[in-house]
Amino acid sequence: MPxxxxxxxxRPLGHCLCPLIPNLESRTRVLILQHPSEVGHALNTARLAALGLRNAELxxxxxxxxxPQLLAQPDYxxxxxxxxxxxxxxxGYAPKEKPLLLVVPDGTWRKARKLLHLNPLLAALPRVSLGAVAPSRYRLRKAPEEGALSTIEAIVAALDVLEAPQGFAALLRPFDALIEGQIAAMGEEVFIRNHQR
Structure with missing residues (x-):
């Protein structure tokens, strides 16, 4: 029985993250487009990001x-x-600059590229990237390349730059708890053997 x-x-009721999820306001609107393969993933960080930001949609x-309707927002x-x-x-935003509608694909790199391929309108959007970023706190997945972040970490890094001095680190509290919970569930020894570099 589930x-x-x-x-x-x-999350399982005994591991509910809701008390850790903030309710943050942002000028930037965040639209997360999640590949269906990510929905049932135990570490679904896109959902946590959408729950913690008032101006976000998953x-x-x-x-x-x-x-076309999702992207046609005159204020962004x-x-x-x-x-x-x-x-x-x-x-960071210049004074009186129109804020961004930040579209964030969520999935493995391969699945994210597939989303772009299947949605030419997405691929045609101007692209933005993060500058130098802190190493990922996602200690359970080996990053495919240096600087690779989970979806929630990428969103926090983007908002921290765009809306400085306002910070969005509170969004990472449920993410950190999720990672710690997964490590505890597998046991320290298994974690060290399989995930420490």
């Missing part, structure tokens, strides 16, 4: 037929948070 789960954070799918400038040669490093 364990009862929290309907909000979708959509799940491979093809987003309503993308839409851009895609995705690395690449044409990506421009994010900087």
């Amino acid at each position: 364990r009862p789960t929290c309907s909000r954070c979708q 959509r799940v799918g491979e093809r987003f037929d309503d993308l 400038r839409a851009c895609l948070l995705f690395p690449g040669d044409e990506a421009v490093a994010l900087t």
